[in-house]
Amino acid sequence: MGMTAATPDTSALLGVYRPAGPVFVAGERAWLVSEEGDRFLDFTSGIAVNALGHGDPDVAAAIRAALDAGVVHTSNLFRTRPAAELAEWLVEHSFADRVFFCNSGAEATEGALKFARRWARSLGHDGRTDVIAFRGGFHGRTMGALAATDRPAYQAPFAPLMPGVHFAGVDDVDGVAKLLAGGTVAAVLIEPIQAEGGVLPVKPGFLQALRALCDAAGALLVFDEVQVGLGRTGHLWAHEPAGVAPDLMTLAKPLAGGLPMGAVLMTERVAAAMQPGDHGTTFGGGPLVASAALAACRKIGDPSFLAEVRRKSHELANHLGALALSNPRVRDVRGAGMIWGVEVEGSAAGVVARALEAGLLLCTAGPDVVRILPPLVVSDDELRRGIDLLDEVL
Numbered sequence: 001m002g003m004t005a006a007t008p009d010t011s012a013l014l015g016v017y018r019p020a021g022p023v024f025v026a027g028e029r030a031w032l033v034s035e036e037g038d039r040f041l042d043f044t045s046g047i048a049v050n051a052l053g054h055g056d057p058d059v060a061a062a063i064r065a066a067l068d069a070g071v072v073h074t075s076n077l078f079r080t081r082p083a084a085e086l087a088e089w090l091v092e093h094s095f096a097d098r099v100f101f102c103n104s105g106a107e108a109t110e111g112a113l114k115f116a117r118r119w120a121r122s123l124g125h126d127g128r129t130d131v132i133a134f135r136g137g138f139h140g141r142t143m144g145a146l147a148a149t150d151r152p153a154y155q156a157p158f159a160p161l162m163p164g165v166h167f168a169g170v171d172d173v174d175g176v177a178k179l180l181a182g183g184t185v186a187a188v189l190i191e192p193i194q195a196e197g198g199v200l201p202v203k204p205g206f207l208q209a210l211r212a213l214c215d216a217a218g219a220l221l222v223f224d225e226v227q228v229g230l231g232r233t234g235h236l237w238a239h240e241p242a243g244v245a246p247d248l249m250t251l252a253k254p255l256a257g258g259l260p261m262g263a264v265l266m267t268e269r270v271a272a273a274m275q276p277g278d279h280g281t282t283f284g285g286g287p288l289v290a291s292a293a294l295a296a297c298r299k300i301g302d303p304s305f306l307a308e309v310r311r312k313s314h315e316l317a318n319h320l321g322a323l324a325l326s327n328p329r330v331r332d333v334r335g336a337g338m339i340w341g342v343e344v345e346g347s348a349a350g351v352v353a354r355a356l357e358a359g360l361l362l363c364t365a366g367p368d369v370v371r372i373l374p375p376l377v378v379s380d381d382e383l384r385r386g387i388d389l390l391d392e393v394l
């Protein structure tokens, strides 16, 4: 145990978060260590960012090499190798032909919305500017992304937001068809698993229906894989099991091994509508973040790594299934891979607070859902231990 340091004074930080408990100073794989030397099992992964856990040696080596080379940033006025190689890797491993790099999930959402409008306009459909998003969906906090996010409480203080967003219910094929029939919709935006909204997997059949509806109506299908993409489900992309590809896909959280980075992946027919000067972002795809991302993507994208995530996810699913049967405070468990929601009786925030005291880091996904996001490199023993702790806390 180290010396107890004074709690840092966070009063100069804008009060939009209420950071809890310990001050973390070190980490190793699935563990975070506090200033006091206490170890916490991290089943938040920094809200799905730290897919490779803390202190991944390959990501660290890539960051060190980029620093040693001395080129952290050049701007997109010039060519750099890591961004080009990362874009190539993403294209080779997905439906996409082109990639735009940015800095966060919300910025990726904004990019996708702009690209969809630009595409519609390039075809002469000037009136096709609307978006269909879904009840329970979450796409970020900027004005366009927030408009497409089904959280009236987050939206109201900042109105007016971007106009033209229609909300449909997940599984409501007829409702989406009716909205598309108006001819005003450029894009349909959906998370293959609604993560913030309560860890609600969308049925493959609904994603397939959206694909067919978008094709028939001449609208673009956008998958938001900011939280569930890049290995989180045990597949490289969360939409893979549905057997349909989108026209655009947003990525962010795990992309650069913990550094801030977002991306919009798209097909050539969408990319062809965008011309130099149509969109931009100063930091997007800089050599430091792109080097880290290349290391993270190569590691996560290895088929044997993903097979191991799927194997462990069966263990986790079994533990959670047993918990649901044995613990009367559990109403439901659902999820895939290494993202699960445990619907509880009472307050999820209360469970998260008690778990923190017991040495387990969890987060919520709505008022009564505890969200479990272990790093993809978690061990069988750590999964067992985490779910045992959750059982005790419940």
Ligand SMILES: Cc1ncc(COP(=O)(O)O)c(C=O)c1O
Residues within 6 Å of the ligand: 104, 105, 106, 107, 109, 138, 139, 140, 141, 191, 195, 196, 224, 225, 226, 227, 228, 252, 253
């Ligand atoms: C599905 C989804 N899209 C977009 C975002 C926004 O990402 P960011 O917080 O990086 O802006 C999030 C963040 O939680 C998310 O879960």
